[in-house]
Amino acid sequence: MEIEELLEISTGLRDSIRSYIAETADYGEIIVRRERDVTRKIDMFAEHALEQELASCNYCARIISEELGDHVYPKGGDPEFTLIFDPIDGSTNAILGIPFFCSSIAYSPDVDHVSFDSIQASVVATIYGKTYYAEKGGNAFVDGKKLPREFKGKTKPIFSIYTYGAESIPESVIQFQKGAKNVIFRVLGSIAIEICLVAEGVIDAVMDVRGLISGYDIAGAALILKESGGLFTDMNGEELRSEVGEMQNIALLAALEPETYRKMLAVLASK
Template sequence: MSRRIDLVAEKTAIDVLRRRGIDATIIGEECGRIEGKNGYVIMDAIDGTTNASRRIPFYCCSLAFATDFRLSAVTDAAIIDLVNGDLYYASKGKGAFCNGKRIRVKEAGDDIVMGMNVSKIGPDVASKLAPVMARADHVRVFGAVALELCYLARGLIDASIDLRGKIRPTDIAAAYLIVKEGGGKIYSDGKELESDLDIRTRLSFVAVAQDNVLHYLGMAY
């Protein structure tokens, strides 16, 4: 069921893009890569497929445009919450917005709310996360990483962590720009997150409102 939802949603998104004359190379989880001429559209037609198939109301559609084949080349992004219709978007250097209102990460205090994906983690990742979970005041598992990162950019949560090494660039390309334009930070292996956009690439990341959240969680880079 979840696979069929992804296929139908992605085909619909591709058809809309082509009808609107967008001739960029399209990179998607289901289609892989469809060659075009100008730039790259990185899509996740439904992020949170399991949530959608189980009627858990937390899933979204994510689109990003990049001028080059790297996360840092993403210039425009849009994510729509498919449950309530909230539209998050950003353009490089112009800030992040939700439904036309500018959004910004929250100045973190000592009451940290954190999103974390712990699905099928191995003992090595579990050992890394155990002290972090012990320090965090509130841990949530949302099940749709792009929308979770929008919550970070909007100031609803203070951190988002996924150390499983399973995240695809298609999962976070749009959210990456929205978080950065909202004032947040995204790290991987102690450095600012950077990656190619290849569908075969897998990532881990730590996203925070400010660096002091890293210190609070004992993850200072």
């Protein structure tokens, strides 16, 4: 699959989700409850919208997704490739009418043993219109502009640090937040978009200490950051190399500049 096809699929998905939200009053209704998460109507709509996009292109794919798990569409078919799909990243924002959420798709030509290293292309399509995308070895872009971008007027570093819901928060992280007088902190509610904002140069680093992230949440954004020249690891500084579908309970660190990455890794390493 070429990046142009992945972009077309992602654009079609975004258009469908926008229409569904506009036409469906109860799109946020919970239909499945799990121990640490829920599935809403909008999530399942997006899952089926991807299937419709694949059907229109006569594709058969292995899909690793948040709501439907690891499956083949059409059922019983012989998959040609794998898509790692997060239908709605930032679903709380979505149901509250906060226009900061996205759909994320990562593509691997492999059908078996799909790791982060095997991902060859990805798209993160935000509901507010920006589209981030990358091909492995081919740079990363937002709306046709190469990443990272230059920004004028930014006077302070911006960090996004996710701690809510964590069973424990490293004391070093708490002290860093208390002592960082010339830093702006923002937690925006969509980890995939925030990693893309790191790739763009808007946010300087994203840290998530909760251990609640799964592989499908970040597969698309991780490639975009790496192709922008950024760094993306777990909290111990190790790259994510396991099979995407088996990765759960991830705590992560993402930064564009090596100096920022080393600084934040040192915060995590200190006691």
